[in-house]
Amino acid sequence: MICKVLTVTALLSLVLAQYQPTWQSLDSRPLPSWYDEAKFGIFMHWGVYSVPSFGSEWFWYRWKTGEPAFVEFMKKNFPPNFQYADFAPMFKAEFFDPNIWAELLSMSGARYVVLTSKHHEGWTNWRSNVSWNWNSVDNGPHRDLVGELAQAVRKNTNLAFGLYHSLFEWFNPLYLKDQANSYHTQDYVKVADFFFTSCYEVLLPELYDLVNTYKPEYIWSDGVVGPDTYWTSREFLAWLYNESPVKDTVVTNDRWCSNGCSCHHGDVYTCNDRYNPGKLENHKWENAMTVDKLSWGYRRNADIMGYLTIEELLYQLVSTVSCGGNLLMTVGPTADGRIIPAFEERLLQMGQWLSVNGEAIYSSKPWKAQNDTVNEHVWYTSKNGTVYAITLQWPFTGVLTLGAPISTDNTQVTMLGYERKFDWKPATDKGGLIVTVPCIPTNILKSKWAWVFKLEYVH
Numbered sequence: 001m002i003c004k005v006l007t008v009t010a011l012l013s014l015v016l017a018q019y020q021p022t023w024q025s026l027d028s029r030p031l032p033s034w035y036d037e038a039k040f041g042i043f044m045h046w047g048v049y050s051v052p053s054f055g056s057e058w059f060w061y062r063w064k065t066g067e068p069a070f071v072e073f074m075k076k077n078f079p080p081n082f083q084y085a086d087f088a089p090m091f092k093a094e095f096f097d098p099n100i101w102a103e104l105l106s107m108s109g110a111r112y113v114v115l116t117s118k119h120h121e122g123w124t125n126w127r128s129n130v131s132w133n134w135n136s137v138d139n140g141p142h143r144d145l146v147g148e149l150a151q152a153v154r155k156n157t158n159l160a161f162g163l164y165h166s167l168f169e170w171f172n173p174l175y176l177k178d179q180a181n182s183y184h185t186q187d188y189v190k191v192a193d194f195f196f197t198s199c200y201e202v203l204l205p206e207l208y209d210l211v212n213t214y215k216p217e218y219i220w221s222d223g224v225v226g227p228d229t230y231w232t233s234r235e236f237l238a239w240l241y242n243e244s245p246v247k248d249t250v251v252t253n254d255r256w257c258s259n260g261c262s263c264h265h266g267d268v269y270t271c272n273d274r275y276n277p278g279k280l281e282n283h284k285w286e287n288a289m290t291v292d293k294l295s296w297g298y299r300r301n302a303d304i305m306g307y308l309t310i311e312e313l314l315y316q317l318v319s320t321v322s323c324g325g326n327l328l329m330t331v332g333p334t335a336d337g338r339i340i341p342a343f344e345e346r347l348l349q350m351g352q353w354l355s356v357n358g359e360a361i362y363s364s365k366p367w368k369a370q371n372d373t374v375n376e377h378v379w380y381t382s383k384n385g386t387v388y389a390i391t392l393q394w395p396f397t398g399v400l401t402l403g404a405p406i407s408t409d410n411t412q413v414t415m416l417g418y419e420r421k422f423d424w425k426p427a428t429d430k431g432g433l434i435v436t437v438p439c440i441p442t443n444i445l446k447s448k449w450a451w452v453f454k455l456e457y458v459h
């Protein structure tokens with residue numbers, strides 16, 4: 001238990017702060033510009049669940065609640081008295097080299113990374129003072145995994161560093177007691193009156209410790225079952241935006257309560273997993289999705305068909321950015337600290353594509369049209385008056401027909417990574433373009449999977 005007295009000075013600072021602990025006030029905070037400019041980040045789910053690496057990162061919950069496939073897996077492979085906690089010493093991370101991870105993340109073209117600090121299992125990848133020995137320093141790797149990666153990313157790359165954190169824990173006795181009391185008690189959170197001693201049991205010490213120690217630029221909250229009054233979400237966010245060491249640059253998502261937060265409150269709306277509405281939204285949003293089709297963490301029983309192809313990933317990136325969102329693409333490291341070749345390949349392929357076509361992605365804005373009006377394979381972005389038509393299918397007929405742009409006398413069409421101009425003509429009197437695309441040798445064509453046509457002086 002961690003206790004402290006809130007002084008009159010601290011109380012006054014809260015009253016006089018720029019952002020009050022109300023959603024109306026918190027939602028008035030401008031989104032830090034770095035996030036919208038970044039467009040693409042990498043999510044990394046890593047914890048004790050990476051040891052069994054079977055099914056998904058929800059392994060413990062599904063085993064303990066009796067799902068047959070998980071029960072059978074444990075029955076066949078482990079002794080009868082084996083407990084989930086026995087996996088912790090096997091989470092050794094012996095091959096984890098944070099500098100190699102940082103280099104790979106940089107090569108992916110991502111502009112930010114979000115590492116799991118704690119998932120719903122309660123295990124923390126740093127030495128949380130309220131996690132007893134259920135953490136990566138006192139158990140398992142005996143290393144501060146959060147701290148090591150944060151240092152490597154900040155030393156070797158220009159990526160922003162963020163942290164995922166689950167508010168609840170499946171089997172924490174304090175949380176389960178509060179849940180049984182319909183969240184009318186706060187033994188897991190524990191907040192007393194301002195004028196008395198305030199005692200924090202689990203949640204708030206972790207959040208304050210993460211922010212003050214590692215200064216994340218993004219806090220990706222998750223695991224919300226219960227109202228914001230239970231989690232004291234608004235009070236924490238008010239401190240985060242007013243007083244924390246990252247108050248001017250930190251970004252938060254929308255998973256802070258179960259009573260109307262999702263898709264309504266927070267800097268960035270994630271709404272639900274793999275959220276991609278396919279249309280322009282009126283608030284900044286994020287498509288948090290996975291390379292593995294079934295799991296956010298590493299899954300040993302995945303085959304090659306279980307991973308999204310680079311074409312599928314580029315569709316997610318292009319359609320997301322076109323509609324004003326960011327893509328947060330998930331890979332799951334192994335328990336021994338490796339990024340498996342299948343994930344490595346996807347990361348490097350994304351980086352290869354962005355090295356040619358990043359001009360159409362980074363710092364771009366949605367255009368008047370997102371998906372083209374006549375060509376379903378084309379999505380648009382814009383920047384500084386230039387329009388980018390990103391086609392996910394090569395125009396094998398030698399003609400690219402676009403319905404949305406309206407040409408002018410000065411219109412020019414080129415392709416990123418290819419210096420020559422393309423001939424074009426208006427599609428109709430009312431608009432549209434017909435672009436002539438000649439045969440281009442593959443050794444000259446720098447993009448392999450999606451191609452960006454740069455349209456200048458169009459409406």
